[in-house]
Amino acid sequence: MRKKKLTERQVSIMTGIPQSTVHGIKKGAMPRMDTMELLAKGLHLMINDLVDTPYLKK
Secondary structure, eight states: OTTTTOOHHHHHHHHOOOHHHHHHHHTTOOOOHHHHHHHHHHHTOOGGGSOOOTTSOO
């Protein structure tokens, strides 16, 4: 969201994920894998682009 300068509402519309779920993820909730897939598809990203961890090669 930050990199693309999108609001929670915009992400919700683009992905079909409820805004309350987007808000929860933004606040640190762990999304389910199907939610990650919807986020990646709606935002035109790879799932690993959504994950910030030192255990993924970039």
